Amino acid sequence: MLSFPTDGNLSLYLHIPFCTTCCSYCAFYSEPVDATKAYLQPYVDRLEKEIRACKAHLDRFFTIFIGGGNPGSLTADQLRRLLVAAKADASDEVTIEMNPETFDETYFSLFAEGLVTRLSMGIQSMDDPTLIRLGRNARREDNLRSIALARQARLQYGIELSFDLMVCLPGQTVDLAIADLHEILMLSESDHISLYCLTVEEGTELALQVGLGNTTVLDEDGQEDFLQKMWSELRRLGFEHYEVSNFCRNGKKSKHNQVYWRLDNYLGLGSSAASTLTEGSLARHYTQNQSLQEFALSQCFSGYEEEHVDANQQIEEYVMMALRTNAGIDKQVFAARYQKDFDCLFASAISSLDSSWYSDTIQFFVLTEYGFMVIDEILLRLALEIS
Ligand code: SF4
Known part of the structure; x- marks a missing residue:
């Protein structure tokens, strides 16, 4: 069992490390779902047990975030089991990430039952050649379909929407990125956008292609110029730049992400998930070190490595997170x-x-x-x- 404060607000992060395939720029831990299908059910079984054991010590989780990977690798029933175990209907905000290629109406029941209140979708680009270069599974057609569904879910169930968009991509112009932004906002009427600048992470397919000279990425000045123009357009459209990569209108900030930026307490469950927990002057991290296969087949709460955070490190982490926000x-x-x-x-x-x-x-x-x-x-x- 993990040790965590049971008084005050505690948030929950659940990691679902299954993806359709691996995107060329991605350095997060995930595995292709086709090759790991056999582990899906045991993975959910163990995660559900861990959630129940933690929830037994709490009235509720303040916020919940199911991320990945692609949580859309799980069925609505599998996700429901996790959300019911966490008593998600008592939380202030419950966000689920979904990739366009796997999002469909079968997930609407989670919104209808009040188990999910916020949908975060990784669109990244509306341009097929760009999506292909990124190694994304979704194409423009998938993006259009899933944005329309997300909008329908917002109108029917009052959920909040957020879309991820990537910029400074090989071959992408500012005009193309602004056109993507306009199209997403016009189709979805979303009040939240996460805008990420492409970074070349070591060990990725993108890094290999850049190293071979097959792909070129913008230099620092080019990136700054690109970002300035995107940020200025978002401002013109009425968005508040409330975190380095996050923008909202009408006060629709992500409550869960603010927990990270304030360094409030959150528990991360699932393969490769991380937790940050502070009680008085004591702070600790847990990092889950098992592969998804090991996680699925091992005992509950095995593989979580505890690290005590000294006073200087606590200050460094706090400053690092707080300065990301406009607060x-x-x-x-x-x-x-x-x-x-x-x-x-x-x-x-x-x-x-x-x-x-x-x-x-x-x-x-x-x-x-x-x-x-x-x-x-x-x-x-x-x-x-x-x-
Ligand atoms: S869908 Fe997300 S987590 Fe999965 S490989 Fe692509 S970027 Fe990584």
Whole structure:
């Protein structure tokens, strides 16, 4: 059994590491579902038992997120078992990720029963040549069909929608990306967009192709220019840029993701899932280290490795997450949490930053959009100060 605080809010993340096939840029752990079908049911069985054992100590989970991989590799009945075990209808927000190629009306019953309140769909691009280059399984036709279904689900059951879009892709122009954004918003009327810049991760097919010179990606300046134009268009369309990669209208922020960015407590169950749990001054991570096959065939709660997080690491993680958002760091909250004065701790690092990257008041330290663009550099300088 894992150890976690039973008072206060605890969120739950469930990892479903089954995908149709592997996208060329993806460095997340997942395996093709066709080759691992035999493990689906035992995987769900163990996950359900672990959820029940954890839920027995709690009234409810604050928020729930089922991600992957592609949770659409599971049937609606299999997902229902997990959600009922977690008593999802008592949670403030329950998000499920779905890939367009597997989303259909069979999942509508989960919305109708109040077990899922938010649907997050990885569209990435509306352009077939781009989707093919990315190694995506869905094509434009799948995207159009699934966006229409998502909109129908929103109208029928009042669920919230979010769509993922990727930019700075090989062969993609800003005009093409903006046309994708407009089309998704026009078809779905979504109030939430996650916009990701392509990154070349080591060990992926994309990295291999870039290394061989078969694919070229934008340099840093090209990426900045591309992102500035996308961010400006989203602003023009009425979206708030509330996290480096996330935009919302009408206050429709993701409650679950805010748990991560505030470093609030969440429990991650399933192969390769991670947890962050803090009680007073003690913090720990759990990382699940089993492959999906091992997870499916092993005893409940085996394979979760516990790591204690020291005081400096806690501060580093908090700063790293909080600065991703447009709420930034509330210095009072920081002082109450770590018994340290933010201004004293970071004065020297902050004085080395370009003043256009941040806003610093008596109460808040917040990055500007220029700051979001160079967040890695900023975090590096602040981290040096902690160590
Ligand atoms: S669908 Fe998502 S998790 Fe699966 S391979 Fe593609 S990017 Fe990775």
